[in-house]
Amino acid sequence: xxxxxxxxxxxxxxxxxxxxxxxxxxxxxxxxxxxxxxxxxxxxxxxxxxxxxxxxxxxxxxxxxxxxxxxxxxxxxxxxxxxxxxxxxxxxxxxxxxxxxxxxxxxxxxxxxxxxxxxxxxxxxxxxxxxxxxxxxxxxxxxxxxxxxxxxxxxxxxxxxxxxxxxxxxxxxxxxxxxxxxxxxxxxxxxxxxxxxxxxxxxxxxxxxxxxxxxxxxxxxxxxxxxxxxxxxxxxxxxxxxxxxxxxxxxxxxxxxxxxxxxxxxxxxxxxxxxxxxxxxxxxxxxxxxxxxxxxxxxxxxxxxxxxxxxxxxxxx
Numbered sequence: 001x002x003x004x005x006x007x008x009x010x011x012x013x014x015x016x017x018x019x020x021x022x023x024x025x026x027x028x029x030x031x032x033x034x035x036x037x038x039x040x041x042x043x044x045x046x047x048x049x050x051x052x053x054x055x056x057x058x059x060x061x062x063x064x065x066x067x068x069x070x071x072x073x074x075x076x077x078x079x080x081x082x083x084x085x086x087x088x089x090x091x092x093x094x095x096x097x098x099x100x101x102x103x104x105x106x107x108x109x110x111x112x113x114x115x116x117x118x119x120x121x122x123x124x125x126x127x128x129x130x131x132x133x134x135x136x137x138x139x140x141x142x143x144x145x146x147x148x149x150x151x152x153x154x155x156x157x158x159x160x161x162x163x164x165x166x167x168x169x170x171x172x173x174x175x176x177x178x179x180x181x182x183x184x185x186x187x188x189x190x191x192x193x194x195x196x197x198x199x200x201x202x203x204x205x206x207x208x209x210x211x212x213x214x215x216x217x218x219x220x221x222x223x224x225x226x227x228x229x230x231x232x233x234x235x236x237x238x239x240x241x242x243x244x245x246x247x248x249x250x251x252x253x254x255x256x257x258x259x260x261x262x263x264x265x266x267x268x269x270x271x272x273x274x275x276x277x278x279x280x281x282x283x284x285x286x287x288x289x290x291x292x293x294x295x296x297x298x299x300x301x302x303x304x305x306x307x308x309x310x311x312x313x314x315x316x317x
Contacts, residue, residue, distance in 0.1 A: 001099070001182060004077035006030040006063075007048045011118075011163050012083035014171035015104055016048055019081065020055070022175065027075045028056040030063070032086050064090040072096055079178065082136065083170060086115075091138050099181050101136040104170040106163070108132060108148055110196040113141035118166060119159045120199035123224035125216060128152045129162070131170040133177040135188060142196075144188045147180075149173050158226040158244075202229050209233045209242065211258035211307055215272040219245055233258075234308045236299070241283040248276035258307035266293040268301060 002025045005016055019026055029052045034043040049057055060068040069092050072080075080097045082089065083104040094101045107117035108130040114120075121129040130150040137143040149169050153162060180186035207225040209218055209232065222231040222245050231242040248269045250261055255271050262269040267278040279292040284299065295301075 001025065001078045001178065002027050002076065003079050003081055003178075004028050004030065004072060004075055004097070006080065006082040006085040006089070008032045008046045008086045009084040010047045011106060011167045011170070012048050012085070012104075013051055014167045015081070015083045015174050016051060018171040018175055020053065022178075024178065026055055027077055028058055030058045030060070030085070033059045033061055063087050063093060069093050069096075079181065080136075081174060081178075083174070088138075088140070089136060094136055094138065102146065102174070102177060102181075103134045103136045103141070103143070104174050105132045105134055105141055106166045106170065107199070108150065109134060109141060109145055110191040110193060112197055112199040114199040115201040117199040118163050119202055119224045121224075122153065122157065122159060122162065123220050125220045126153055129166070131166055131173050133173050142191060142193065144190055146177050146186055146188060147173055158223045160227050204229045207231045209307075211270065212273045215247060215275040215277050218272055218277050219247065235301070235305060237308075238299075239285045240295070242279060242281075243283060243289055244279075244281040246278045246280055248278040250276040255304075256306060260301060260303055260305045260307075263296045263301055263303060264293060266291055268292045268296045270307060 003019060004027050005019055007016055008031050016029065029048060031046045031048045034045050036042065037044040072093060073096055077097050078099045080101040081104070082101065089101065105117065107121065109132040112120055118129070128150055130148055132148045133146040134141065135144040135146060151166055151169055177186060202225060207229045209221060211218070222242050225231050226243060232239055233242065234240065250269065253261070253271050253276065255261070257271050257273050259271045260268060261271055261276055267280055269276050269278050281289060282292045282295050283289045284295055
């Protein structure tokens with residue numbers, strides 16, 4: 001079986017590695033062009049390109065370009081496998097592989113269609129999620145379901161840790177899917193589109209914390225946007241990024257949400273719309289990650305100080 005792999009992000013890496021170690025013939029790897037990253041904004045390869053080894057690597061700016069589609073046709077793959085690639089695949093390309101264009105998607109479809117299913121599952125407070133292998137069509141994550149695997153969400157998960165676990169599950173699920181395709185007995189089930197929910201790409205402003213939210217909403221938002229785009233708030237006209245927080249227990253709170261309730265050795269307790277959360281790890285503006293207690297002493301945070309409503313554009317930082 002000849003396979004052409006499309007992938008870009010860290011989520012796609014375990015799937016590519018599984019294919020590289022398998023008995024299947026990988027005719028090439030398609031990934032996004034090198035993009036400027038880091039402080040120097042130097043062109044940097046995608047995670048997938050970094051592990052592709054000696055495989056032929058293709059980096060089209062647009063996969064719908066006629067020349068690229070004709071190149072794929074000449075490669076004549078039996079299967080196209082896609083995992084966290086980052087571009088919509090056109091019909092002309094989907095129709096090339098006779099055994100299917102297969103997508104590895106990090107949710108239990110039809111829930112959380114879109115670019116950020118892991119993040120929005122955490123933000124929404126889900127207790128479980130999973131991975132789906134899907135027969136791709138032209139629309140966004142609407143194709144027939146082949147296989148699914150449910151994965152519990154741990155209390156301490158953020159989007160990075162959950163991505164790492166789901167990526168490994170996705171690689172195993174893809175290999176099982178390919179085996180069943182070879183045997184001619186892979187399930188193929190239409191999605192119930194009425195049950196669909198969506199997970200659009202996260203924007204910087206999605207990391208803003210509103211202290212009038214309930215405590216669980218605040219904690220879920222921090223988990224879902226960590227490490228990117230990051231949860232943030234402001235105090236004393238300075239922005240601060242929140243890396244980790246825990247439930248804080250406080251009875252009979254009568255202060256405004258966002259007010260500092262306690263400054264401890266390791267944590268800072270903040271009032272929310274229905275209780276409190278304890279900040280554990282933070283990053284001050286233009287500073288390094290540190291324990292919330294250490295930050296509070298350096299910033300002279302006191303009981304009664306209040307985290308503010310957003311005062312500046314999210315694009316400033």
